[in-house]
Amino acid sequence: MQPTFHRQVGGYVVRQCAREDLPNVIRINLATLPEHYSDLFFEELLQESPETFIIAENHSTIVGYIMCRIEFGFSNVKRFGLARKGHIVSVSVLEEHRNKGLGRTLIEEAMRGMVNRGCSEAFLEVRVSNTTAISIYQKMEYQTASRLEGYYRDGEAAYLMTKPLA
DSSP states (O other): OOOOEEEEETTEEEEEOOGGGHHHHHHHHHHHOSOOOOHHHHHHHHHHOGGGOEEEEETTEEEEEEEEEEEEEEOSSSSSSEEEEEEEEEEEEOGGGOSSSHHHHHHHHHHHHHHHTTOSEEEEEEETTOHHHHHHHHHTTOEEEEEETTOSTTSOOEEEEEEEOO
């Protein structure tokens, strides 16, 4: 699969992930997040939904990523009904590249991919202690739908945050 160009943000290129990018994405996940996934999981999400697996690179070095999965199930936004939903599974930017708009850009590009795949809403889980990420999501008009006690392996709770998509 040849990745498609998305956009430039400062000196960064934000584009679809390619299979050969996965080892670097996995390294970022291991270096920055307590939640780790199998290599096969990364490959599966890239294959299932390449439009929502986006990377940020600086001088051809990957410095951030977002990976999502498209799901169908009960709506997190509407009170009743089923929906095609984009699930933000994991997003991270290396610390030295944060506060440059990359996280927001990655989320925006992934949501664009969700809309292109027919999703009517997006959702994610975020640690209750991750106030920086929560603030970004709130600025992007994500709403807290519920608190999920003991969601993470270490026992920390998560907020389920949702957003309707145009």
